[in-house]
Structures are given as structure tokens and as C-alpha cells.
Amino acid sequence: MALTLDSKTPEGPLADKWDKHKFDLKLVAPHNRRKFEVIVVGSGLAGAAAAASLGEAGYNVSVFTYHDSPRRAHSIAAQGGINGAKNYKNDGDSIQRLFYDTIKGGDYRSRESNVYRLAQSSVNIIDQATAQGVPFAREYGGLLDNRSFGGAQVSRTFYARGQTGQQLLLGAYQALARQIQLGTVTLYNRMDMQDVVVHDGRAVGITARDLLTGEISAHSAHAVLLATGGYGNVYFLSTNAKACNVTATWRAHKKGAAFANPCFTQIHPTCIPPADEFQSKLTLMSESLRNDGRIWVPSAMEETRAPGEIQDADRDYFLERKYPAFGNLVPRDVASRNAKIVVDEGRGVGSLKNGVYLDFADSIGRLGKETIKARYGNLFDMYERITGEDPYSVPMRIYPATHYTMGGLWVDYNLQTTVPGLFALGEANFSDHGANRLGASALMQGLADGYFVAPSTVAGYLSGLLGDAPVETSHEAFTSSLASTQDMVDQLVAIKGTKTPDHYHRELGKLVWDYCGMSRSKAGLETALSEIPALREEFWKEVKVLGSGNGFNQSLEKALRIADFMEMAELKVSDALHREESCGGHFREEHQTPEGEALRDDEDFAYVAAWEYGGPDIHKDSILNKEPLIFDNVKLSQRSYK
Amino acid sequence: MSTTLNLKLKVWRQESADDVGAFEYYDVAVADDASFLEMLDYVNEGLILDDREPIAFDHDCREGICGSCSLMIDGQAHGPQKGTATCQLFMRKFSDGDEIVVEPWRAAGFPLVKDLAVNRAAFDRIIEAGGYISVNTGAAPDANITLVPKEAADAAMDAAACIGCGACVAACPNSAGNLFTAAKLQHLNLLPQGQPERLARTEAMVEKMEEFFGSCTNHGECQEACPKEISVDFIAMMNRDYLKAKLANRKRSGQKKFG
Ligand SMILES: Cc1cc2nc3c(=O)[nH]c(=O)nc-3n(C[C@H](O)[C@H](O)[C@H](O)COP(=O)(O)OP(=O)(O)OC[C@H]3O[C@@H](n4cnc5c(N)ncnc54)[C@H](O)[C@@H]3O)c2cc1C
Ligand code: SF4
Numbered sequence: 001m002a003l004t005l006d007s008k009t010p011e012g013p014l015a016d017k018w019d020k021h022k023f024d025l026k027l028v029a030p031h032n033r034r035k036f037e038v039i040v041v042g043s044g045l046a047g048a049a050a051a052a053s054l055g056e057a058g059y060n061v062s063v064f065t066y067h068d069s070p071r072r073a074h075s076i077a078a079q080g081g082i083n084g085a086k087n088y089k090n091d092g093d094s095i096q097r098l099f100y101d102t103i104k105g106g107d108y109r110s111r112e113s114n115v116y117r118l119a120q121s122s123v124n125i126i127d128q129a130t131a132q133g134v135p136f137a138r139e140y141g142g143l144l145d146n147r148s149f150g151g152a153q154v155s156r157t158f159y160a161r162g163q164t165g166q167q168l169l170l171g172a173y174q175a176l177a178r179q180i181q182l183g184t185v186t187l188y189n190r191m192d193m194q195d196v197v198v199h200d201g202r203a204v205g206i207t208a209r210d211l212l213t214g215e216i217s218a219h220s221a222h223a224v225l226l227a228t229g230g231y232g233n234v235y236f237l238s239t240n241a242k243a244c245n246v247t248a249t250w251r252a253h254k255k256g257a258a259f260a261n262p263c264f265t266q267i268h269p270t271c272i273p274p275a276d277e278f279q280s281k282l283t284l285m286s287e288s289l290r291n292d293g294r295i296w297v298p299s300a301m302e303e304t305r306a307p308g309e310i311q312d313a314d315r316d317y318f319l320e321r322k323y324p325a326f327g328n329l330v331p332r333d334v335a336s337r338n339a340k341i342v343v344d345e346g347r348g349v350g351s352l353k354n355g356v357y358l359d360f361a362d363s364i365g366r367l368g369k370e371t372i373k374a375r376y377g378n379l380f381d382m383y384e385r386i387t388g389e390d391p392y393s394v395p396m397r398i399y400p401a402t403h404y405t406m407g408g409l410w411v412d413y414n415l416q417t418t419v420p421g422l423f424a425l426g427e428a429n430f431s432d433h434g435a436n437r438l439g440a441s442a443l444m445q446g447l448a449d450g451y452f453v454a455p456s457t458v459a460g461y462l463s464g465l466l467g468d469a470p471v472e473t474s475h476e477a478f479t480s481s482l483a484s485t486q487d488m489v490d491q492l493v494a495i496k497g498t499k500t501p502d503h504y505h506r507e508l509g510k511l512v513w514d515y516c517g518m519s520r521s522k523a524g525l526e527t528a529l530s531e532i533p534a535l536r537e538e539f540w541k542e543v544k545v546l547g548s549g550n551g552f553n554q555s556l557e558k559a560l561r562i563a564d565f566m567e568m569a570e571l572k573v574s575d576a577l578h579r580e581e582s583c584g585g586h587f588r589e590e591h592q593t594p595e596g597e598a599l600r601d602d603e604d605f606a607y608v609a610a611w612e613y614g615g616p617d618i619h620k621d622s623i624l625n626k627e628p629l630i631f632d633n634v635k636l637s638q639r640s641y642k
Numbered sequence: 643m644s645t646t647l648n649l650k651l652k653v654w655r656q657e658s659a660d661d662v663g664a665f666e667y668y669d670v671a672v673a674d675d676a677s678f679l680e681m682l683d684y685v686n687e688g689l690i691l692d693d694r695e696p697i698a699f700d701h702d703c704r705e706g707i708c709g710s711c712s713l714m715i716d717g718q719a720h721g722p723q724k725g726t727a728t729c730q731l732f733m734r735k736f737s738d739g740d741e742i743v744v745e746p747w748r749a750a751g752f753p754l755v756k757d758l759a760v761n762r763a764a765f766d767r768i769i770e771a772g773g774y775i776s777v778n779t780g781a782a783p784d785a786n787i788t789l790v791p792k793e794a795a796d797a798a799m800d801a802a803a804c805i806g807c808g809a810c811v812a813a814c815p816n817s818a819g820n821l822f823t824a825a826k827l828q829h830l831n832l833l834p835q836g837q838p839e840r841l842a843r844t845e846a847m848v849e850k851m852e853e854f855f856g857s858c859t860n861h862g863e864c865q866e867a868c869p870k871e872i873s874v875d876f877i878a879m880m881n882r883d884y885l886k887a888k889l890a891n892r893k894r895s896g897q898k899k900f901g
């Protein structure tokens with residue numbers, strides 16, 4: 001059954017759409033709000049902001065998180081900053097410019113109306129966070145400071161040292177804590193959502209597993225909001241926190257929510273390369289390092305000298321050579337792909353030959369060690385702590401790593417998925433970043449969705465349900481969901497195979513990284529499509545989960561998540577195979593210019609690929625639906641950084 | 643180039659808070675460029691293959707920011723490296739042949755979950771008691787309307803850097819929660835936005851803290867153990883604010899308590 005993808009984009013001029021839409025949405029009167037139950041899954045920026053705001057408005061909200069405290073959500077790790085079109089620097093910034101930069105940066109694969117609203121909301125986010133006490137950096141006069149980030153030509157990024165995500169999340173978490181105290185929000189911590197319960201075509205609740213006791217319980221509501229983050233850990237190694245996973249959105253997908261553009265993932269160029277087989281995650285080094293560091297590899301493959309002994313003539317500053325105008329500051333995807341090219345040629349550095357140098361010697365010579373220390377001291381310390389090498393005297397080694405997922409559940413202008421009553425917020429949806437995300441824009445999107453968009457649009461949905469009681473959890477829709485969830489737990493514990501969950505996660509990650517990472521080809525993707533199902537089958541026969549389903553069992557938690565990654569990975573590869581063009585983070589080797597640059601195909605691929613679950617043979621059974629992307633306000637152009 | 647370390651681990655194993663725990667010993671050979679938690683991952687992989695249940699421990703970001711990881715390592719909260727959370731500790735800080743003792747946070751306010759994982763929900767309760775500025779969504783004025791002196795913003799940020807890990811409690815001979823509570827209080831109390839609720843917030847949070855944790859007797863172990871090197875000076879500021887809050891309330895006795 002093909003879906004109808006109605007984006008519900010309001011009519012009228014771009015700048016008026018959101019106001020007009022808010023006016024058209026039905027309201028719920030204050031005294032009626034407490035009659036509605038709303039479930040929010042996730043306590044990151046998007047989830048905490050939404051739950052706090054809906055609680056304040058007077059709805060009965062329940063928040064679920066698998067973390068022990070809402071404050072530990074992955075959003076806490078964001079470093080760089082958050083964009084806001086305040087134009088405090090009087091440097092020509094505006095909502096229109098932030099909108100334009102985001103659409104262009106996304107390589108014209110996002111929806112104009114949503115992105116414009118995001119740019120509009122950015123302004124309110126900065127006000128909201130400041131009022132909450134988020135200690136953004138200040139100038140000596142007491143005004144807020146800004147910096148320019150990720151290649152933007154204006155200074156619109158607000159930041160709190162290198163801990164912007166932490167401070168914004170604490171702001172949202174504290175707003176949430178206030179509502180918990182006031183009794184409008186109930187917190188369910190260490191609770192892992194397992195399924196979305198759908199009845200009569202609407203989302204009516206969830207089932208969740210208590211991570212401490214193993215008990216699986218049913219929770220009923222008028223609306224369910226998923227703010228469960230991205231799926232970057234499908235690669236096993238990524239900059240995401242260890243527990244980030246796709247379970248919530250994938251199980252929702254299996255219950256009818258279309259999954260959009262799963263192949264769009266962002267690879268960040270400046271991470272510390274893995275040191276050995278047991279590496280558990282990759283650490284991001286801020287992009288700002290590229291302002292003063294020069295990226296190079298030896299010209300010769302058989303180079304064995306220490307970096308300091310290699311003369312300039314024997315070095316290849318490959319970004320400066322290929323992109324003289326932007327040099328080391330080319331966008332993330334271009335920098336990443338070029339690092340991969342030189343490493344694949346065998347010119348990588350470090351004992352595993354898996355990195356490129358990021359060298360500060362020239363900057364230290366020009367500006368002095370103290371200046372470099374003042375700019376990057378924390379990052380240099382972190383690097384030294386992890387690698388044991390001193391970046392003031394030896395060049396850093398960096399390599400790209402998975403960082404962010406632009407794909408996610410398909411949502412309309414109301415952030416509602418293809419299942420009525422089921423909404424998706426933050427990194428969990430696909431909505432605003434197209435094929436590539438600009439730096440400092442994910443925090444902005446999570447908070448825009450949570451503080452400003454969902455509270456209005458969810459109310460619009462609830463207004464139609466006034467007088468309806470939530471479906472009883474004794475209903476068959478709940479009991480069957482409970483049974484299938486329990487069944488999956490029982491099966492995993494019963495296998496008692498020969499290999500650990502991590503083993504399978506690592507193997508899956510290698511496949512996805514090799515064939516559906518920075519550079520993708522038809523042949524590679526087809527290889528992945530034959531190997532993933534085989535690995536999945538082996539997983540279900542051979543995985544070894546000790547202990548029982550009752551009680552705290554971290555191996556079981558992992559195994560449940562890996563089971564979903566095993567399926568989702570196949571859809572991601574299918575999507576990459578079907579998209580016969582290169583755009584943003586999706587580079588198909590068959591589609592490049594003679595100079596090796598990404599070649600978009602707007603004629604055939606200016607659409608959102610929204611996949612519908614069709615059955616367990618993911619590649620064959622999934623059904624493709626297309627939402628055409630219409631650009632009324634920007635002119636499509638090819639990016640050029642030469 | 644990495645070198646291999648041969649280590650003897652002595653790890654606390656306990657099925658649940660209701661069970662009796664004991665140390666177990668494991669031999670491990672691990673590369674010195676592994677992190678401490680990767681070393682535990684590695685031990686766990688071996689245990690599973692050996693049909694023994696893996697060691698439970700909390701962790702997530704592995705970047706020193708989420709506050710999930712914990713561990714008493716050789717009696718020190720977060721191990722031997724100053725200003726470093728366990729997840730950011732690397733094995734090159736140890737030597738070949740070392741015996742390493744690994745235990746959970748031990749404090750009445752942090753009941754044990756399993757092995758090395760504990761329940762730190764008490765911290766959430768303290769924040770819920772008043773660790774916020776009451777401002778509804780959408781009600782905020784322009785962000786630059788209130789000027790905040792850079793020094794105040796910087797000091798607030800120093801306090802706000804707390805990751806809520808609980809090392810301060812674990813390191814304290816009295817299991818006091820003062821450094822954590824003071825860090826949040828002074829983050830908010832140092833800012834102009836935080837003034838209206840300053841005294842009510844202080845009183846509520848301090849009294850909630852006392853429900854879970856012991857009293858501070860100024861040992862200063864908390865600051866030593868803190869991975870973010872939060873200063874004990876914030877505790878002194880908290881104590882002053884608490885005193886003021888008490889006085890203000892006494893003056894108003896007979897009236898409704900504010901806040
Ligand atoms: C190292 C790093 C640095 C970054 N730096 C920046 C930056 O400088 N600027 C920027 O804009 N962006 C940055 N990003 C991206 C940004 O941090 C994230 O995209 C964003 O924080 C995601 O927020 P979220 O609310 O959507 O999800 P998350 O913060 O990932 O929260 C997900 C929540 O869902 C819960 N959850 C998930 N599944 C379940 C389930 N099944 N059951 C119960 N609960 C569940 C989790 O417990 C958690 O509470 C960075 C990302 C990384 C990895
Ligand atoms: S004050 Fe320091 S030790 Fe205590 S919880 Fe905060 S970061 Fe951890």
C-alpha cells in the first residue's frame with residue numbers, strides 16, 4: 001500500500017507560513033489540557049524541551065529515557081555551539097540568510113518551509129536559553145559573544161566554552177525538573193521503549209522495558225513523541241555515545257512510520273583515528289582546529305621518516321593543493337572524502353596508516369605556542385590524554401568518523417510521522433538538514449522542535465481528541481505488543497550462542513563503514529546487501545547473551561539494539577543504492593564530475609525517499625514513497641569550493 | 643607504538659543491593675593505548691565467552707561529559723589522573739604487573755544496582771527541589787536585554803561544568819553531596835537571571851540534599867576527586883546563601899514562606 005505523503009505545508013509566503021499555520025491550528029483550552037496524556041520518549045534537547053513545554057502548558061506528560069538521569073542524553077556531548085540568526089554582530093545575518101545557508105548546505109534535499117521555520121525559531125531559542133541561565137560566552141561589555149562556525153561567512157554561533165550541548169541540555173533538563181516537581185511531568189528513567197502501540201491507525205501508547213527489573217510494561221496516551229536521537233552507531237565506531245541506537249524509530253517504522261533518507265549520514269573530518277581492534281568509540285576534535293592546522297600526508301607511499309623529518313617538498317598538503325580558495329576549510333564532506341582517498345592510496349600516517357596529519361608547526365612558528373594554547377589548549381590536552389602524543393611538537397593524526405544522521409522518521413510540517421498521533425523530534429526525524437548538516441544546527445533543530453514547534457502542533461492534534469479516553473492498556477493492541485516484546489527478549493536469551501553482542505555490532509559496523517560510508521559504489525552496496533542479511537541470520541543463531549531477561553542485563557540491552565541495527569542497516573544500504581546521484585554526505589562513485597566532485601541530479605532525485613516497512617526481507621520488501629521537493633525561494637546551484 | 647600490560651584486576655561483584663558482594667580476580671593483558679573502560683570491555687568479552695556474566699558498569703559518552711561513568715580505582719574516585727573521568731583515563735597511566743582494585747561508588751545516597759553500577763537518582767531529586775530558573779517557554783525577553791558581566795558569566799560557567807557523576811560524594815569521608823549541590827546553586831545564583839529565586843532555591847536544595855547525604859566537614863576530598871575540578875569555594879558561597887535564606891525566613895515568620 002503506497003502512502004500519501006502530505007507535507008501539510010501551509011500556503012502563503014514563506015515568511016508568513018508558520019504564523020498563519022499556528023493561527024489555523026486548533027487550540028486546547030487550558031482547563032481541558034490536563035485531560036490529555038502525552039508520552040515523550042527521549043530526554044535530550046528535543047525531548048526535554050518538548051516535555052517541559054507541554055507540561056508547563058498543562059498536559060499530563062510522561063517522559064521515558066533509558067538513561068539513569070535525563071541529563072545524560074547524548075546531546076550533552078555537543079561541543080561547538082548553536083546557531084541563532086540574531087545578527088548581534090551586524091554582519092549581515094538574517095533569518096533569510098540562515099535559511100538559505102541551511103538549504104544550500106543540505107545540498108537542496110530538505111523542505112523549504114521547515115527550514116525557514118527553523119531559522120525563525122533560532123532567535124527565540126537563544127532568548128529562552130539565556131533566560132534559563134545557560135552561561136553563554138560574553139564579551140567584556142556583558143553582551144553575548146558569537147563566533148563563526150563550520151565555514152559560515154557570518155558570526156552567528158553562540159557557545160558556552162567547549163560545552164554548549166551540555167549547557168543547553170542542562171537548561172532543558174532543569175526546566176523539565178521544574179515540571180516534575182510541579183507534578184505535570186512524570187519521569188520514567190532507565191526505561192527502554194520497545195514498541196509503539198498502534199490502534200485504529202493511531203499511535204496510542206508504547207511498551208517499555210525497565211532496565212533494572214526487566215519488567216515490560218504498557219503505557220497509554222493520546223499522543224506519542226519520539227525524540228530518541230540518531231542512528232550513527234550503526235557504524236559501531238562513531239562519535240556518538242555508546243548507547244545511542246535506532247530501536248525507537250525502527251520499531252516505529254515497523255508499525256507504519258515511514259523512514260526517510262536513511263543513507264544520509266554525516267562524517268566528520270576531524271576525529272582521532274582508532275588505535276586498535278578494541279577501540280570502543282571515536283572522539284571528535286572540534287572543527288575549529290582546521291583554522292590553524294594544515295592537513296597533509298607524505299607524498300611517497302613508502303615514507304618511514306618521522307613527520308618532523310619530512311621536508312616540505314616530500315609532503316602533500318592535499319586540500320590546499322586541490323582547493324586553493326578554501327584550502328583546509330573546505331566543508332566536512334569534501335575534507336573527509338579527500339582524507340579517505342589518500343589513506344586508501346596507502347599514504348596514511350600512524351602505525352596503522354589510518355590517519356592524516358593536522359600540523360600546527362607553521363601556526364606555532366607564526367603566532368607562538370601561547371596563542372595556539374589559548375585557542376586550543378583544551379583540545380590539545382584531550383588529544384594528548386587519548387593518544388599519549390604531544391600535539392605541540394608532533395602533528396596530530398586525524399581521520400573522519402560518523403557523527404550525525406540526517407535521515408530519520410519522515411515527518412510533515414507538524415512533525416507528525418505517517419502514523420497519526422506519532423511525532424518525531426530532533427535528530428530522530430529527517431526534516432531540516434537535507435543531505436548534509438551545517439555545524440551548530442543540530443542543537444538548534446532539537447530545541448526548535450521541542451520548545452516551539454511540537455507544543456503547538458501536538459495541541460492541534462489533541463484538540464481533535466477531546467472527550468476520548470486513552471485506550472486501556474488491557475486492550476489487545478497493548479497485550480499483543482507486550483507479548484511480542486517479551487518474545488524477542490526470551491529468544492535472545494535462549495540462543496546461548498558462541499559470539500558476543502559486541503562482536504556482531506563490530507562486524508556490522510565494518511560492513512556499513514566499508515560499503516556505505518564516505519564513498520559508495522553500486523558494486524560495494526550490492527556486496528553489503530548480500531552480507532548484511534547473512535550476518536543478521538548468524539546473529540540470531542549465534543549471539544551469546546548470558547543472564548536472564550529479568551533484572552539488570554547490559555548484554556541483553558545491547559543485543560536488543562543490535563538486532564534493530566541489523567535490519568536498519570539493510571534499509572540504509574538499499575536507500576544508498578537507489579539514490580543514483582551524489583549529494584551532501586552521500587557520495588556515489590558513479591556520479592562525480594571529472595574533477596572528482598559530487599554530481600547531483602536534480603532532475604531525477606530532488607525528492608525525499610520515504611521508505612515504508614514491507615516485511616522482513618528489507619531490501620526486497622521495503623516500499624519507496626517519494627515526496628517531491630519544491631524550491632520556490634532558492635535557486636539550485638552546484639557547490640564549488642575550488 | 644603500544645605496549646602490552648599484564649595486569650591483575652580485583653573487581654567488586656554483587657548481583658544486587660540485596661545480595662552479598664565480594665571481590666573477584668581477573669588476569670588481563672591489554673594494550674596501553676586502550677582506555678580504562680575499553681579494558682573492562684575486553685575483560686567482559688572474555689568473561690562472556692567463558693560463560694561468566696560480564697561486569698556491570700555505567701558509561702555512555704566516553705568523553706568525560708555525560709557523568710555516567712564512575713568507579714573507585716585503587717581507592718580513588720575516577721582513578722589516579724587528576725581532573726579526569728574514568729572514561730578518559732588510559733591504561734598508559736598503569737604499569738606492567740600492577741594489581742588494580744575496582745569498586746563502585748560507596749555511599750548510602752547511591753544505592754547499588756549491580757557490580758559497579760549505582761543509582762544516583764538523589765541528584766535528580768536535588769535539582770527538582772529548585773535547581774532551575776522559573777521561566778516558561780516563550781516568555782523570555784531578548785537575550786541581550788540583561789547585561790551579564792563577563793566575570794559573572796565565567797564563574798557561573800565554572801560551576802555549571804559539573805557533570806553530575808557523584809565522585810565528590812564517593813570521595814568524601816562523610817558521603818556529603820555539597821560540591822554537587824553548591825555547583826548547581828552557584829551556577830544559577832551568580833547570574834542576574836538567578837536572583838529572584840536565589841534564597842528559596844538555596845534553602846530547598848540544601849534541605850533536599852540533607853535527606854540523602856552526610857554533612858560536610860571541609861575535608862576537600864571532593865575537589866580533589868572532581869573530574870571537572872569544581873572548586874570548594876562554591877560550597878562556602880552556598881553556606882553563606884543558606885544562612886541568608888534562613889535569616890530571611892525567620893524575619894518573615896508568621897508569614898507564608900516564600901518560594
Ligand atoms: C561529539 C558530538 C558533538 C556535537 N557537536 C554539535 C555542535 O557543536 N552543535 C550542534 O548543533 N550539534 C552538535 N552535535 C549533534 C547534536 O549533539 C545532536 O544531533 C543532538 O544533540 C541530538 O539531540 P536529540 O534531542 O535529538 O537526541 P539525543 O540527545 O540523542 O537524546 C536521545 C534521548 O532519547 C532517549 N532514548 C533513545 N531511545 C530510547 C528508547 N528506546 N527508550 C527510551 N529512551 C530512549 C535517550 O535516553 C536520550 O534521552 C554533536 C554531536 C556529537 C556526537
Ligand atoms: S561536583 Fe565534580 S565530582 Fe561532584 S558531581 Fe559534579 S563533576 Fe562530579
Ligand code: FES
Pocket residue numbers: 700701702703704705706707708709710711727728729730805
Ligand atoms: S562515560 Fe560519560 S563521563 Fe565518562
